[in-house]
Amino acid sequence: MEFEKPLPLQSPAAIPFWKALQEETVLLQQCDECSHWVFYPRNHCPRNLGNSLTWREVSGEGVLYSYTVARQPTAPHFADEVPQLLAIVELKEGVRMTSTIVGVDPNDLKVGMPLVPYFDHVTDDVTLLRFTVRNSKRS
Incomplete structure (x- = not known):
């Protein structure tokens, strides 16, 4: 069956991020000048505007920073994912990313709970980076 949902746009700056996800690896950029971790992928550091960024492999582990449970489809394409667990996840490096949580009962979600990547x-x-709890059927 063909995937019929919208796919994320892959900007040129983000290509290493997307390629790494295919290999079940999470890459983040880190500024060579101030060591600031950078996400979303871009061509400069948002802290000092330097353009010397290096891709570094990270665990992808983090905590649930915030979430909402969408009990109605956010778009018709996502009707099969209801309830959809939309989240902001804060990785250990301090960056926050929006994603979805899989393999978790919505009633078990707690801000601050540890999460691991699900590819x-x-x-x-x-490959989309989603998150789940360690030792779930999806981790």
Whole structure:
């Protein structure tokens, strides 16, 4: 079956991030001048505007910073994911990213709960970074 949901746009600056996800690895940029971790991928550091950024492998582990439970589809394409667990996850490096949580009962969600990456291979070319709890059926 073909994947029929919208796929994220992959900007040129983000290509290493997306390629790493296909290999079930999380890469973040880190500024070579001030050591600030950078996400979303870009061409300069938002802290000092330096353009010397290096991709570094990280665990992808973090905590649930905030969430909402969408009990109605956010778009028709996502009707099969209801209830959809939309989240902001803060990685150990301090960056925050929006994602979805899988393999967790909505009633068990707690701000601050530890999360691990779940690599969702939706097509041959695109892997989405979602999150789950350690030792879930999806981790």
